[in-house]
């Protein structure tokens with residue numbers, strides 16, 4: 001068994017369980033993660049918008 005690992009969320013300061021937060025750890029959740037990320041990326045990267053990557057392959061050219 002792995003012992004519970006807890007750290008303090010850099011954004012809101014609450015104690016966060018590693019196993020519970022998963023990849024977002026040490027952040028407590030996606031919101032706090034995005035808030036901290038936005039600081040460095042100057043809000044150019046929009047969280048939660050998967051369509052932004054789909055623009056690369058337009059499906060309007062399927063002619064023979």
Ligand SMILES: [Zn+2]
Nearest residue numbers: 009012028032
């Ligand atoms: Zn937080």
